[in-house]
Amino acid sequence: MQTTINKKVYNIPDELKDVRLTDYLREYLDLTGVKNACEMRACGACAILVNDKSMRICHATVKDVENCDVLTIEGMENEDGTLHPLQQAFVDYGAVQCGFCTPGMVLTAHALLLSNNSPTREQIRKALQSNLCRCTGYQQIVDAIEAASVYYK
Amino acid sequence: MNKENPKSWRNDAYAKVTGRAKYTDDIKFPFMLHAVPVYTDSVHAIIKSIDTSAAEKAEGVVKVITHKDIKGALTFGQIIKDYQIFAKDKIFFNGDVVAMIVADTRFNAIKAIPLVNVDVEELTPILDTEVAMDPKTPFIHEEHGSNIINEHCVRRGNVEEGFKQCDIILDEVFHTQFIEHSYMEPEVAICNPRYDGVMEVYGSMQHPFSTRRFVSSTLGCALSEVEVIGTPMGGGFGGKDDTAAIVCARTALAAAITGKPVKCSYTREWSVRESYKRHPYKVYYKMGLTKDGIIKAVKCKIIADGGAYCSVTPWVTWRSTVQCCGPYTVKNVHCDTYGVYTNNVFTGAMRGFGSPQMNFVIESLIEMAARKCNLSVIEIRRRNMVRQGSTTITGQKLDNHKVAMEETLDTVLKEFLFEDKLKKCSYGKTDEDELYGVGLAMSYRGMSLGAEGVDFNSAIINVQPDGSILLETGIHENGQGSESALCMILARELGVTLERIRYRRPSTSTIPDGGTTVASRGTVLGGGAVVKAVENLKYKISEFISKKYNCEIDAVSIKDGVVHFGNDKKTFDEVIKEMFGSREYPHVLGIYRPPVVSWNEHNGQGDAYFSWTYGCQAIEISINKKTGKLKLLNAIAAHDCGKAANVEMTIGQFYGGIAMGIGYGIFEEVKFKDGKIINDNFNSYRLPRATDMPEMKAILIENPDPNSPSGAKGIGEPVNELMAPALANAIYNATGNRYFRLPIKVKLGEEEIICRRP
Ligand code: FES
Ligand code: FES
Numbered sequence: 001m002q003t004t005i006n007k008k009v010y011n012i013p014d015e016l017k018d019v020r021l022t023d024y025l026r027e028y029l030d031l032t033g034v035k036n037a038c039e040m041r042a043c044g045a046c047a048i049l050v051n052d053k054s055m056r057i058c059h060a061t062v063k064d065v066e067n068c069d070v071l072t073i074e075g076m077e078n079e080d081g082t083l084h085p086l087q088q089a090f091v092d093y094g095a096v097q098c099g100f101c102t103p104g105m106v107l108t109a110h111a112l113l114l115s116n117n118s119p120t121r122e123q124i125r126k127a128l129q130s131n132l133c134r135c136t137g138y139q140q141i142v143d144a145i146e147a148a149s150v151y152y153k
Numbered sequence: 154m155n156k157e158n159p160k161s162w163r164n165d166a167y168a169k170v171t172g173r174a175k176y177t178d179d180i181k182f183p184f185m186l187h188a189v190p191v192y193t194d195s196v197h198a199i200i201k202s203i204d205t206s207a208a209e210k211a212e213g214v215v216k217v218i219t220h221k222d223i224k225g226a227l228t229f230g231q232i233i234k235d236y237q238i239f240a241k242d243k244i245f246f247n248g249d250v251v252a253m254i255v256a257d258t259r260f261n262a263i264k265a266i267p268l269v270n271v272d273v274e275e276l277t278p279i280l281d282t283e284v285a286m287d288p289k290t291p292f293i294h295e296e297h298g299s300n301i302i303n304e305h306c307v308r309r310g311n312v313e314e315g316f317k318q319c320d321i322i323l324d325e326v327f328h329t330q331f332i333e334h335s336y337m338e339p340e341v342a343i344c345n346p347r348y349d350g351v352m353e354v355y356g357s358m359q360h361p362f363s364t365r366r367f368v369s370s371t372l373g374c375a376l377s378e379v380e381v382i383g384t385p386m387g388g389g390f391g392g393k394d395d396t397a398a399i400v401c402a403r404t405a406l407a408a409a410i411t412g413k414p415v416k417c418s419y420t421r422e423w424s425v426r427e428s429y430k431r432h433p434y435k436v437y438y439k440m441g442l443t444k445d446g447i448i449k450a451v452k453c454k455i456i457a458d459g460g461a462y463c464s465v466t467p468w469v470t471w472r473s474t475v476q477c478c479g480p481y482t483v484k485n486v487h488c489d490t491y492g493v494y495t496n497n498v499f500t501g502a503m504r505g506f507g508s509p510q511m512n513f514v515i516e517s518l519i520e521m522a523a524r525k526c527n528l529s530v531i532e533i534r535r536r537n538m539v540r541q542g543s544t545t546i547t548g549q550k551l552d553n554h555k556v557a558m559e560e561t562l563d564t565v566l567k568e569f570l571f572e573d574k575l576k577k578c579s580y581g582k583t584d585e586d587e588l589y590g591v592g593l594a595m596s597y598r599g600m601s602l603g604a605e606g607v608d609f610n611s612a613i614i615n616v617q618p619d620g621s622i623l624l625e626t627g628i629h630e631n632g633q634g635s636e637s638a639l640c641m642i643l644a645r646e647l648g649v650t651l652e653r654i655r656y657r658r659p660s661t662s663t664i665p666d667g668g669t670t671v672a673s674r675g676t677v678l679g680g681g682a683v684v685k686a687v688e689n690l691k692y693k694i695s696e697f698i699s700k701k702y703n704c705e706i707d708a709v710s711i712k713d714g715v716v717h718f719g720n721d722k723k724t725f726d727e728v729i730k731e732m733f734g735s736r737e738y739p740h741v742l743g744i745y746r747p748p749v750v751s752w753n754e755h756n757g758q759g760d761a762y763f764s765w766t767y768g769c770q771a772i773e774i775s776i777n778k779k780t781g782k783l784k785l786l787n788a789i790a791a792h793d794c795g796k797a798a799n800v801e802m803t804i805g806q807f808y809g810g811i812a813m814g815i816g817y818g819i820f821e822e823v824k825f826k827d828g829k830i831i832n833d834n835f836n837s838y839r840l841p842r843a844t845d846m847p848e849m850k851a852i853l854i855e856n857p858d859p860n861s862p863s864g865a866k867g868i869g870e871p872v873n874e875l876m877a878p879a880l881a882n883a884i885y886n887a888t889g890n891r892y893f894r895l896p897i898k899v900k901l902g903e904e905e906i907i908c909r910r911p
Pocket of ligand 2: 095096097098099100101102132133134135136337387388
């Protein structure tokens with residue numbers, strides 16, 4: 001099977017089709033920005049983008065992303081290694097503490113802003129409903145997303 | 154709410170937003186094996202045999218480790234050594250580990266778990282603290298000779314006489330719940346037996362030195378033969394000490410036995426099952442006041458469920474004892490506190506450390522008292538609160554720092570328009586669908602460890618030949634941003650730019666043991682050590698300049714990267730280069746030892762903490778009678794931070810603390826069935842979500858603390874200890890109902906309210 005991960009096309013042998021997608025990304029490709037925190041679709045630490053939609057992948061297997069366009073946190077930054085404006089906003093607004101929820105938060109926010117580039121704070125909160133963060137109380141994350149929305153216009 | 158010019162700085166932010174930060178589970182070693190824990194179904198039982206033979210033969214299994222394999226001590230603990238590395242004779246709670254399976258893959262290790270056979274004789278679980286305290290109840294830990302882990306008291310004045318002067322007496326019982334720290338990253342460890350004979354340990358832990366003690370005790374080796382290396386950590390909140398350390402100790406044992414690197418990565422379910430929680434309290438509280446609202450006497454009995462092991466229960470309950478009257482001066486106090494063994498999951502440090510429970514009690518009662526005295530909830534607080542020069546209930550005079558209790562209260566009143574909002578409260582009496590309430594709570598909090606702990610810390614500044622600077626301290630980054638704050642303090646104090654400073658995360662082999670990163674002491678103690686190190690570095694530079702250029706030591710100063718002496722000046726870089734040229738190392742150690750504190754165990758009197766911090770929080774809510782929805786509208790927090798080292802990060806502490814306080818107040822509770830935890834993952838353990846949270850306002854009050862070299866006061870915990878009572882008061886003001894149990898389950902008639910935003 002074939003799939004595109006962070007703009008690169010991968011030909012994945014059939015015997016890996018049933019591997020857990022988080023294991024494939026973390027163990028085979030070393031894309032460790034995908035985190036395991038609950039492994040039951042309740043926290044969003046494993047969220048990535050699949051065809052521009054945020055998806056919690058802890059229950060997914062490799063075949064679930066066949067012929068898809070997958071984006072992980074490692075694929076977010078610009079080619080020259082500078083931060084994507086959304087990532088920069090997370091840094092500037094103090095939206096990062098322990099950072100364990102951050103990849104899932106950034107990607108979920110990215111999906112929101114791709115589909116709605118001027119969300120209200122209520123809409124941002126709603127989009128983050130399935131992403132848990134124990135450190136920040138969410139406010140600076142919402143601030144960062146609100147600020148970054150201008151770059152999607 | 155959109156802030157215009159944010160200037161947040163963190164040394165690890167780039168790595169964290171790009172996914173480059175490698176947490177322990179993201180690290181791999183060649184030939185690494187995987188270990189997993191094996192539990193039993195029991196809550197309290199005698200172990201008759203442990204049969205690992207079938208598991209040993211399973212596919213991929215390299216070794217099954219039990220208590221028999223321990224070379225060092227079977228048990229360990231920070232205060233009482235009762236915590237079993239592997240259960241040997243008895244199961245004390247459902248999270249006890251009997252064995253660890255080591256296999257080529259984690260998958261194979263997990264597959265072999267059911268093959269371990271443990272034969273047990275069940276005992277009756279003792280799950281209630283007061284049953285446990287009954288002299289007729291068998292001892293859980295026989296060698297301890299009692300189910301009472303520890304006792305503390307406060308004896309001040311004469312309560313009998315005090316109550317006689319009272320017109321109003323309140324006598325209530327309060328209950329608080331077990332809560333889970335819910336750090337997003339579960340426990341994980343990697344241990345690598347190094348070629349030089351040292352066991353290298355990586356792990357998600359709060360305190361590398363505590364982990365090193367656990368590991369060396371278990372392996373039976375010297376402290377120098379264990380090197381604990383900190384990695385980025387996905388949250389701790391007090392919860393990554395004992396359990397995180399024991400996971401490292403078992404993994405180290407597996408690595409020592411197999412001679413290979415071993416990783417042990419916990420699932421959420423294992424983490425919730427085995428890791429310690431915040432203590433549930435039962436508090437009997439009697440408060441007497443004169444009719445003009447002066448608290449004359451307090452008598453209370455505090456019972457904390459310590460669960461199966463001691464952990465730091467004596468320290469947690471000590472803080473509750475010292476702060477048992479909240480920020481109020483009371484002349485007659487009689488307090489008895491007990492930490493108690495049960496067969497529940499054990500309890501230990503959690504952000505707040507014994508204060509969230511007591512604040513819920515006191516800040517609820519003070520408002521009940523206000524109504525009885527016909528005083529406003531503000532006025533009654535003003536009449537009793539600590540002020541400059543007040544004496545606390547333990548006899549400590551508050552005169553070595555600014556007592557900012559009233560300042561924080563007034564700030565909240567003004568910035569939240571609290572008194573206007575208070576007039577709009579419904580008290581359950583409205584014909585409209587929406588009930589409205591606003592509530593506040595305030596507290597003071599002893600800084601750092603207090604009289605129960607040894608409190609000191611160190612920092613190493615190592616200036617390189619090109620003038621760039623490496624900083625190490627004995628404070629561990631738990632995600633709160635301590636490294637960044639300490640770099641900023643260094644830049645500020647030394648008069649150089651932040652860009653030239655790199656934080657070098659130390660290992661336990663490179664810096665002296667600096668005590669655990671708890672008690673909101675990171676910025677105070679670490680910052681203190683940095684300030685001391687800067688003083689030493691400045692002295693070293695000045696001494697060098699004065700010798701070389703023949704001037705007075707006092708005439709040398711450093712500002713904006715330039716060293717001034719007499720009428721001359723040189724850049725910092727030039728001076729450092731000259732120092733190396735003259736074989737002088739600009740390398741210094743700074744040690745900070747806070748002022749000494751005192752405590753008398755017998756009467757509970759003494760200067761318990763070297764300084765105090767003050768805070769006030771408020772929240773407004775609405776409850777829809779028709780839909781039964783509770784909505785959190787706005788919240789505010791004002792705390793005296795001393796001097797904030799990193800403003801955006803400090804604000805982040807406020808917001809995170811408020812969120813956790815809200816969880817404690819109305820959402821979170823670890824639930825049990827016959828001593829076994831039933832809500833062991835985030836689908837059933839209810840954490841505050843983005844949609845639950847109100848918009849928050851953080852107000853940093855800055856009164857630099859003269860007892861803290863950097864001026865900073867710890868803030869991580871004060872911000873977490875007030876929301877539950879503020880909510881209790883807001884809920885009362887909305888509904889007219891007072892709740893004595895956390896989490897508060899608001900009821901209108903028979904219906905329970907669901908807390909949700911629309
Ligand atoms: S790990 Fe997938 S949602 Fe939590
Ligand atoms: S930053 Fe720690 S969980 Fe979100």
